[in-house]
Amino acid sequence: MSRTDESLPSDAPSSASTARLLVVDAADESAFRPLNGVGGIPGPVDGHPQFPDMTPLWREAGVTVVRSFDWVSRLDTRNNPASLFPDWDAPVDDPASYNFAATDAWVEAVHAVGAEVMFTVASAIPSNKLPAQDVDVYGRVVEHIVRHYSQGWAGGPSKAIRIYEFGDQPDFGPLHFGGRPEEFYGMYRAFCEAVQRVDRSLTVGGPALALPLEAGAPYREGFLDFVSENELPLDFFSFLWFTDASRDPLDYRHVSAELRALLDRRGFTDTELTLSYWNYLGVPSSSAPAAEKGAFQAATAVYLQDTVIDHAFFFRADSGRDPHYGFVDPGGIGAADDGPDERSRALALAGRALRGRRLAVTGGDESGLACAAGREGDTVRVLVANYVAPDVALVERTEDRFTFRIPIGEQRIELGFDLPPQRPELASAGVTSARIDLRGIPWAGRTASVTRTSMAGAVDGPQDARVSDDGRIRLDLDLPPQSVILVELRVRDGVPGRHS
Incomplete structure (x- = not known):
């Protein structure tokens, strides 16, 4: 499902590729x-x-x-x-x-x-x-x-x-x-x-x-x-x-x-x-x-x-x-x-x-690759969703109007209503993986326990990971279409931990 990576290469994935760089700034908090x-x-x-x-x-x-x-x-x-x-x-x-x-x-x-x-x-x-x-x-x-x-x-x-x-x-x-x-x-x-x-x-x-x-x-x-x-x-x-x-x-x-x-x-x-x-x-x-x-x-x-x-x-x-x-x-x-x-x-x-407290995130898009992060006490969570709109939603509309039929018993009720304008940005960017770069974590040099849970029910972890001296952890995630992954990091102790 994922791995922990201490180094972030200079050719980090761009938003135009099938990989995506998601940056979480744990020092930039706001309210949910x-x-x-x-x-x-x-x-x-x-x-x-x-x-x-x-x-x-x-x-x-x-x-x-x-x-x-x-x-x-x-x-x-x-x-x-x-x-x-x-x-x-x-x-x-x-x-x-x-x-x-x-x-x-x-x-x-x-x-x-x-x-x-x-x-x-x-x-x-x-x-x-x-x-x-x-x-x-x-x-x-x-x-x-x-x-x-x-x-x-x-x-x-x-x-x-x-x-x-x-x-x-x-x-x-x-x-x-x-x-x-x-x-x-x-x-x-x-x-x-x-x-x-x-x-x-x-x-x-x-x-x-x-x-x-x-x-x-x-x-x-x-x-x-x-x-x-x-x-x-x-x-x-x-x-x-x-x-x-x-x-x-x-x-x-x-x-x-x-x-x-x-x-x-x-x-x-x-x-x-x-x-x-x-x-x-x-x-x-x-x-x-x-x-x-x-x-x-x-x-x-x-x-x-x-x-x-x-x-x-x-x-x-x-x-x-x-x-x-x-x-x-x-x-x-x-x-x-x-x-x-x-x-x-x-x-x-x-x-x-x-x-908890909302953390600033960059790197998501408006095509279904959505990311949010929060901090609650000694836990930081990052949620990543890769929703891919079906082909039927991408066909150009003739009008921004939806008509449909509701079956209630023997009745067939015809209704219609106005829609928001169709967005070309809805088409998925084709992202299949993400690199999460968590910065400003307030546990520099300490050990964090990292668990990844997927919407499919798989749980990976907990695994120990070391927060760098400048307060960073980097994770790679596989993100197939129609997937959701929650990453949870909990500070474990005050002793610098091993990297896994």
């Missing part, structure tokens, strides 16, 4: 952006035994926040025994009217791994997409749910949830909201007022746009105008993006820049930008090898660090078994037997790397 959120179901609970336990992986990946939308117990707007409020004729103030058990268990599971919950309030899509029949009653129900999860009402969790999101893809044709935009706006007002009655310091936002580049749309500009005119809070503006049409990990830079500019123009300069879901593929009929997906995941995690996105959630960090749609979502991770695969390992490797 807090983008290590996920969406997914934590694991099995009473009544829902079919979901595998994802919490060990989430703990390894250092997941910081989990979006709740895909959990079973949503707040449906019609009577539904699985809803958080099953019967809309029941007394709103009675704890017995609520169905908290499964959601409480998942909240506790998330908190147990050290992560927060972003609680999403939305109906039981796809079985029901209708607006609230009585917005005032709806608001009172939301208030009691928030009191349960933020103040412990009706035996709520001991640790408060602080982040609440309203809506999920209301602009996604007829699939996610079956009412008029004005009805959605009214529900958002009721949601905000309910949360503020509980605690005005809680964080609120929405609407989780599915089609964020559709200018002048009711759930984009129209929603922002309503919020502004009614002086409602909007701590974060949320959206989703998948790259089925482009396979380009830098889509997120383009989309987020446009949304940031939109928010700023409309006076929402303090509103943060939340990427509620991201992944390689989101259309159920899309497919790609697990290694290709994993390499994209890791490369995108690196590229997201240099966007204007404030918070991000990888979707979906579970098996993909969907309790609402009845299929296995292509965004899921892990093998068919729920064991690890390239996608789950990519999540873990990226999560381990992008923590």
Whole structure:
């Protein structure tokens, strides 16, 4: 997989060759952006035994926040025994009217791994997409749910949830909201007022746009105008993006820049930008090898660090078994037997790397060769991803528009949306190996333990390596297409070590 090299020859590989020189400056530190959120179901609970336990992986990946939308117990707007409020004729103030058990268990599971919950309030899509029949009653129900999860009402969790999101893809044709935009706006007002009655310091936002580049749309500009005119809070503006049409990990830079500019123009300069879901593929009929997906995941995690996105959630960090749609979502991770695969390992490797203090890196490109480094205590980590876009993504488009069909039961829903411009730089530079030159390591003359872990599951090391007297270590890595490698260096002792 790799070797340690004490000398760096004068003919070091250039960015134009199949080898690449990656320089990490451990003396140049900055902060990582807090983008290590996920969406997914934590694991099995009473009544829902079919979901595998994802919490060990989430703990390894250092997941910081989990979006709740895909959990079973949503707040449906019609009577539904699985809803958080099953019967809309029941007394709103009675704890017995609520169905908290499964959601409480998942909240506790998330908190147990050290992560927060972003609680999403939305109906039981796809079985029901209708607006609230009585917005005032709806608001009172939301208030009691928030009191349960933020103040412990009706035996709520001991640790408060602080982040609440309203809506999920209301602009996604007829699939996610079956009412008029004005009805959605009214529900958002009721949601905000309910949360503020509980605690005005809680964080609120929405609407989780599915089609964020559709200018002048009711759930984009129209929603922002309503919020502004009614002086409602909007701590974060949320959206989703998948790259089925482009396979380009830098889509997120383009989309987020446009949304940031939109928010700023409309006076929402303090509103943060939340990427509620991201992944390689989101259309159920899309497919790609697990290694290709994993390499994209890791490369995108690196590229997201240099966007204007404030918070991000990888979707979906579970098996993909969907309790609402009845299929296995292509965004899921892990093998068919729920064991690890390239996608789950990519999540873990990226999560381990992008923590602590960020270190400056040069030598990567915008064609899928992505590199990030971090220092956490006495450990330095370097993550290298070699994502290669498939040929289908490199064919010149006739237009920057994507149309597709969603199969829901017997329905075939035709949809389309605008895309970022196609980038010729997406074509891979053909890199197959890399030389990592780590400089400014604060352990000059000491012994470091070096371990290399690949997305394929191979582990090389630990091996001892000596940090030079000027604080440098050099490593060579093989980087075949669709590969990810995490290099971890830990200082071992204060005695100059042997080179291996």
